[in-house]
Amino acid sequence: MLKQPPSFEEYLPHLAYDSVIFGFNGSELKILVLEYHNTGLFALPGGFVKRYEDVDAAAKRGLWERTGLDNIFLEQFYTFGNFSRSRPDIMRTILEANGFEVPDDYWILDRFISIAYYALINYDEVMPKPDELSDNINWYPVDNLPKLMMDHQLIVEKALLILRENLDKKLVGMNLLPPKFTMQVLQKVYEAILGEKLRRTTFQRKMLTLDLLVRHEKLFSGGAHKAPYLYSFKHKMAVQTAEDAILSN
Amino acid sequence: MLKQPPSFEEYLPHLAYDSVIFGFNGSELKILVLEYHNTGLFALPGGFVKRYEDVDAAAKRGLWERTGLDNIFLEQFYTFGNFSRSRPDIMRTILEANGFEVPDDYWILDRFISIAYYALINYDEVMPKPDELSDNINWYPVDNLPKLMMDHQLIVEKALLILRENLDKKLVGMNLLPPKFTMQVLQKVYEAILGEKLRRTTFQRKMLTLDLLVRHEKLFSGGAHKAPYLYSFKHKMAVQTAEDAILSN
DNA sequence: ACCCTATTGTCTCATTTTGTTACATTAATA
DNA sequence: TATTAATGTAACAAAATGAGACAATAGGGT
Structure with missing residues (x-):
């Protein structure tokens, strides 16, 4: 019923990216948040880095896969590398809710360092599409987000700080x-x-x-x-x- | 004659940190650069991340090992994740110049993503010490560095930009x-x-x-x-x- | 002891930037 | 045609910055 889960051979272990995708609807600043099937878990859109792929290219690819947009502002802003940020229990919940058999040594249950990006996109042009692990992806106002899993709330807060700092420099x-x-x-x-x-x-x-x-x-x-x-x-x-x-x- | 090279079991694969350590001697801004034995290769001080160690802690540990300083300003500023930045040929040169037998599949020859930090320290308090792979570590003026290996020159330039941006905010x-x-x-x-x-x-x-x-x-x-x-x-x-x-x- | 010199701390005035208010303009509506 | 509300710009005040002047002073030289 579902595709194979990501395979160990294709991706770098221990390394992920997460994206804070900002849009503006005319009055509110919003970000894209996805919800995983049957778990009530909300997360930033993210993914893994292929073995021969630049990390930037991975983040760009993930953005394209979710929004169809190709030529957009995307900038790395911080890398989250604490040991305690990884939550194998949560990852297992997500995978099992999608019908995967998850061996105890499955690579996605390992520790992950996440390189965080923020993107700025024209809200009107976007029709977000869920991937096979999530049942929906939606815009939420930055000041009224659902409870995000793991350290994703912290990632959003850091992204907002960086965005403020760069407001003039980057012609946001x-x-x-x-x-x-x-x-x-x-x-x-x-x-x-x-x-x-x-x-x-x-x-x-x-x-x-x-x-x-x-x-x-x-x-x-x-x-x-x-x-x-x-x-x-x-x-x-x-x-x-x-x-x-x-x-x- | 030499200690064992770092072992695969102890460290996270594909992940390193590099530090741009700034000091000020009263008139010039300098950074610490190390030179590897018998290679003519100059590099930023860096290292690997232990499997259960926070990335910040790894950078802090490396700084302590090289300067003896413990309580200093240290901040992550960028992660360098291009595939082409890794240079197994250069890593092999360094290891072999130190008398290590390097198998073709040795983990250090793999692709590495590097999380870069910058540190600000009181120049007077520091007596830099080389590690077992380098024969010396010295202060160099930022505008008169030796030719650095791989993308380390780029890392320094990015660090300088960040330092300028943070000059007022961070009470440098x-x-x-x-x-x-x-x-x-x-x-x-x-x-x-x-x-x-x-x-x-x-x-x-x-x-x-x-x-x-x-x-x-x-x-x-x-x-x-x-x-x-x-x-x-x-x-x-x-x-x-x-x-x-x-x-x- | 006295002048000389280089650096320091502060003041003044000019210039630029920003805060604040005022006001005339104008597109739709009654 | 008068009314209304948002807009573009001018005008003035206040604050920040640029640029220079100047008195104070710790030594050195004589």
Whole structure:
């Protein structure tokens, strides 16, 4: 009924990646969380690294498998390497709930070090698809997540800190928004990430003086008020993989 | 004549750490580089992770083994996971130059992912000691390093970028300087890390208004000029391991 | 003892950046 | 056509930073 579980020969032992995939729906910052069949366990999407595969490529592959998106911002931000983070009991629960026979020495029950990535994607373009171990994958607001298994809550918190630190450097807005957007929406991205209100006029002035935006036609949204301009980012920033980032930083 | 090489049973396969250990001698930023016996190969100090050991603990242990220092600033900053970074030919050279018989399937010749750390230490307190594979370990100015093996030059460059980014956040000076120091020396640390000259008066005003320093007695160094005050940092910042940093960030 | 020199600590003023408020503009609606 | 609410920008205040001036002072030289 189910495919074979991942085989020992194909993957590096003890090594995994997990991804915190951020999206923005216009008002809230969300991340993708998957739920495993018949277990009530929620987890970040993650996977294993093939024996001859770059770790970055593994994370990129996993993202593509789950979202169908290929050219997106994806950056490694931390590696979780505590011995106690590994939970063979939980891994066994997940595998058995999927009908696998799990030998005691099965490699997935071993200790795992996880290299964590965060991705920024345009919420509208994504139709997440579950894999064979999970029965669904959904967007959840970062401040209202289900209880995540193992240390995944910690991984999310660290990702949020890093995202805040990189907010200006990495032109986060460009990666979370559609190509054209209003100043108000851009401000809401910033507010959602920082978790605080910003002053409208100061924000607008700041963004405009940074000289990163191009102004386009107005957006007539139907509201009984002056129509805002649409903007886009001036320079199409190359999508960064973590390795690019080292050089471009 | 030589001890046994590291054994497969004791360590996690495919996983290593490397440390960029920064020190400041009063005018230049330096790092510790080791040279392997009879090979002309220069490398960052690194090592392997024991099967039941936290990765942070492994890096800490390695630092202690090489410097004798125990309570120092040590923070993980990046994980290098490209397949092509591993160089079994070079590892073989190093092992054979030390008189080891190296079987073709020896685990150290496999692919390795390296978790990189940077450390900040008080240059004066350190008497580096070589391990059994290296014949010496020495301070080198960051802008005048010997040619490093594999991707270690890249690791250093990434460490420097991270150090610059964290210069203010992490109170770097506290970790690179002796307990009491003059404003001039503090400024030189900043200049060495940033790689640029700073304005004396602006720097002094900035540091004082940050309200982080305590002023002590003057330092009569023997120069024919007004004696500068000595300063120390107000709050003894707890030494951070990478795991602490997640929470304290 | 007295001047000279180099460095230090602080002050002042100019410039830039940011905070805050005000106000005219304008798209839809009644 | 007046009303309403969001928008773009200007204007002024406050804060931060840049740049220079200057008095204080620990030695050295005479």
